[in-house]
Structures are given as structure tokens and as C-alpha cells.
Amino acid sequence: MKKIFKFTPVVILLSLLTISCDTVRVASDYDHEANFDSYNSFAFFKPGIDKAEISDLDKKRIMRAIETSMTQKGFEKSKNPDLLVSIFTKTNENINIYQNNPGWGYGWGWSPWYWNSGFNTVNRTSDGTLYIDLIDAKTKELVWQGMGTAALAEKVSKKQERINEIVFKILEKYPPELK
Incomplete structure (x- = not known):
């Protein structure tokens, strides 16, 4: 039973990281x-x-996701457009160190002791921020900007799926709710 309580914080922490x-x-x-x-x-x-300071492959992935999302919203890709779509990105690497020291303390009697069966977990993640700018084609002025920040996919096989998710969440905010 004691072992379950020792590892409960670790399980909760890992769950929160995953979420x-x-x-x-x-x-x-x-x-x-x-x-x-x-x-x-x-x-x-x-x-x-x-x-945009990302690979050409990631640019293509982002552009595919934007095109799909804009088309689903009823927009048509055109050589004479109403809106121009631009992007830029920022990345940030996060290094988190989690310490779990469940077994430490001092001895009883004449001999103080220190015992540590804990461990450190180092977690590295990269967060990316994608900005999608919508520019009025006639005036060349920015009319809408969406921004999304998320952990990036580490596996190449998951990149398009993750980029799709980020782009779709950003473009859910378009058009703005006018008041």
C-alpha cells in the first residue's frame, strides 16, 4: 500500500504532462x-x-492545413484573392526537471543516516507558436491574426496530424464574433 502512495504523485504528474x-x-x-x-x-x-523560419516541409504541411480549413469555411483559393494568407513561427524548448525523493530522512539513535531512493526525471519538449495573418489583398493591411501555441510532434509520422490540429484550432476563431 505504501508503494502505491509513493508513486501516486508521479502518475498524476505524468498524466498532467500528457494532457x-x-x-x-x-x-x-x-x-x-x-x-x-x-x-x-x-x-x-x-x-x-x-x-518563416521553419523547414520547407513544415511550411507545406501548414499551407495544406490552412487550405483545407479555409476551403471548409467556404473560401475559394484564387489568383485574384480578397485575402492574402501569411504565416510566421516561433519555437521554444522547455526543459523540466522533476524530483521525486520518497525515501530520505535521519536515523535514530547514535548514528544519523541519509537514504535517498528518489530519482530525477528530465523532460524536454518543444513548444511552437504559429501565427496566421490574413491580409486584405487590396489595401495590403492586416485584418485578422490568429495565434496558436502547442507542443510539437516529435515523430515525423505525426507532424501533419499535429499541424492540422493547431491550424484548425486557430482558424476556428475566424471570422471574429463581431459585436
């Missing part, structure tokens, strides 16, 4: 003067996308 890695934190902002009902088509803004 927190799955979440995507999103936010958005927009130009209150923009007429979002007038936007029906989009194209990618190549000069902006070229500046």
Missing part, C-alpha cells in the same frame, strides 16, 4: 473596421511565408 502536451492555446485579434463578409477568396502570400 498539457495535447492542448493548443489559441488567441486572435482583428481590425474592427474590416468588413469580413466581403472576403470570399484567398491566396498564400509567398514573401511572408518564405520568411
Whole structure:
């Protein structure tokens, strides 16, 4: 029974880490003067996308996810668009050290002792922040920006799935709820 109580905090901690890695934190902002009902088509803004400091493969993954999401929202990809889509990214590596020292203390009697059967767990994760900018094609002004921060997929086979999730969560905020 004692062993169960010793490892309960570790299990809870690992569960919280797993849950927190799955979440995507999103936010958005927009130009209150923009007429979002007038936007029906989009194209990618190549000069902006070229500046994003990620691999070309990840750029393609992000662009595929954006195209899918925008199409699902009723937008048409066009050579003469209403909106230009640009992206930029930031990454942050997190190093967390968790200490579990369940068996330490001092001895009784004449001989003090110290015993530690604990262990340290080092966890490295990379968080990425993706910004999606929607720019009015006529005025060349930013009208909407969405941002999503999440843990990045480590396995190549999971990258597209994770990028899809991040992009879809960001674009859920578009169009803004106008008041």
C-alpha cells in the first residue's frame, strides 16, 4: 500500500504532462473596421511565408492545413484573392526537471543516516507558436491574426496530424464574433 502512495504523485504528474502536451492555446485579434463578409477568396502570400523560419516541409504541411480549413469555411483559393494568407513561427524548448525523493530522512539513535531512493526525471519538449495573418489583398493591411501555441510532434509520422490540429484550432476563431 505504501508503494502505491509513493508513486501516486508521479502518475498524476505524468498524466498532467500528457494532457498539457495535447492542448493548443489559441488567441486572435482583428481590425474592427474590416468588413469580413466581403472576403470570399484567398491566396498564400509567398514573401511572408518564405520568411518563416521553419523547414520547407513544415511550411507545406501548414499551407495544406490552412487550405483545407479555409476551403471548409467556404473560401475559394484564387489568383485574384480578397485575402492574402501569411504565416510566421516561433519555437521554444522547455526543459523540466522533476524530483521525486520518497525515501530520505535521519536515523535514530547514535548514528544519523541519509537514504535517498528518489530519482530525477528530465523532460524536454518543444513548444511552437504559429501565427496566421490574413491580409486584405487590396489595401495590403492586416485584418485578422490568429495565434496558436502547442507542443510539437516529435515523430515525423505525426507532424501533419499535429499541424492540422493547431491550424484548425486557430482558424476556428475566424471570422471574429463581431459585436
